[in-house]
Amino acid sequence: EAEVAQSPRYKITEKSQAVAFWCDPISGHATLYWYRQILGQGPELLVQFQDESVVDDSQLPKDRFSAERLKGVDSTLKIQPAELGDSAMYLCASSLTGDSYEQYFGPGTRLTVT
């Protein structure tokens, strides 16, 4: 069964350092999402891509976060510099289209900023 791949699974970094996460969506899925899930809360959307274009990044803290999906396939989310409050699970999801089809989630990257 096709899955969304994410790496690394776990990342510990010191504050003010740069960190990057990678996501490979299910083959053929045009829409890719990055979510942040703080412990004990539901996921919150950071950015949505349709192919290589950003559809929604209104919740992305653009002073320190950036996301790209250059060829419309895999994607990278970067934080620079990391802050203590960035400690969370970062989830990537993909869907066939952007038309409210179900989103399939990857295993996530758990980030701890010390």
Added chain:
Amino acid sequence: AQKVTQAQTEISVVEKEDVTLDCVYETRDTTYYLFWYKQPPSGELVFLIRRNSFDEQNEISGRYSWNFQKSTSSFNFTITASQVVDSAVYFCALSDYNAGNMLTFGGGTRLMVKP
């Protein structure tokens, strides 16, 4: 604006008991979609069901059933004869037509099924 409320933060039951997880939503749109996801301890979110706003028929899938009531803006999830493997955090989510497929999640309900 969209909002999803899961008032039950934690539920504990004994195996074989039935349990219902509540979900109440708010949206101004008439076209929207509701979802339930399961998040086991391993962390990944597992899709369980999608329901659109025009289909109020209840759905049953094995031990799982969903009750959608537009009149009360609720989309509740029942597990019949719960099992230890059902222990997880369950999230209800809403996507309305004008939000471009953006999912708004509730805060989740942690279900613990004890043997």
